Structures are given as structure tokens and as C-alpha cells.
Amino acid sequence: MRQQRGRGVGRGDPGLLTRAVEKVFRLVRLAEFEILFVLFFLIAFVLFKDLMSRPEYNSIFVKKPDLDGRWPGLM
Template sequence: MPQVGSAHGGEPGLLTRVVEKVFRFVRLAEFEILFVLFFLIAFILFKDLMSRPQYNSIFVKKPDLDDRWP
């Protein structure tokens, strides 16, 4: 008995093959993807933290205005 709704006689469609290849790639490169995402998120958080003036003043000492020495 032929399958109902199968245009290619059991061969998966293009979308199914693309999705399977994407899932296969994600399974293969899972550690590398998580590694890059970790550093990307850490960079964004650190950049946001360092852009605030109250945290930036810890690392950059502002000169005293009443000091006579340059």
C-alpha cells in the first residue's frame, strides 16, 4: 500500500533534511557554541558594568583640583 502524502516515495523533504543537518551540526559543535556564547555574554556584561561612571571612577583616579602639582 503506498504512503499517503509522500511525494517522493519515502525520501524526506528539503525542509526535513535542512533541519536534520542543523541539528546534527548543533550536536557536533555544542561545546564550541556554548564557549562562544559564554564569552559573548561575559563581554556584554563587563562592557555594561564598565560604562557606568561610578564603577569607572574606581580605575581612573581623577586629579585633585586644589593640588598645586601638575
């Protein structure tokens, strides 16, 4: 019987795809805190931007107080 040449399944060295995936996982484990930190601020920015774009929240900044000399809310 002839011996097969080339890379066998049972060999000790992993393939190129396996090594690439392991390097990506190693990078994610190394930079886990930084990735979560950036994601937190990105999500907070999107939520804040969404809240501030609504007209009812925007009218707080442009509404002028009563000019009759009284403080708002006091009788």
C-alpha cells in the first residue's frame, strides 16, 4: 500500500485557518476590556443622541421663561 503524502488529519500541527482563528481569539481575550469600554461609550452616545433628537426634549432648551417677574412654579 502506498503512503499518503501531505497533511493528514491526525498530525500535530494545526492548519492555517485554525491558527488564524486562534490568533483572533487571543487578540479578543487580550483587548476584552478595551473593546467593552468602546462599546459602552458607543451605545451611550447613540442612546443620548436619540433622546436629544426628540422634539419634546429639544423644546426645553428653546423655551423662554415668563417675563412677568415671577419665578416659574411659584405662586
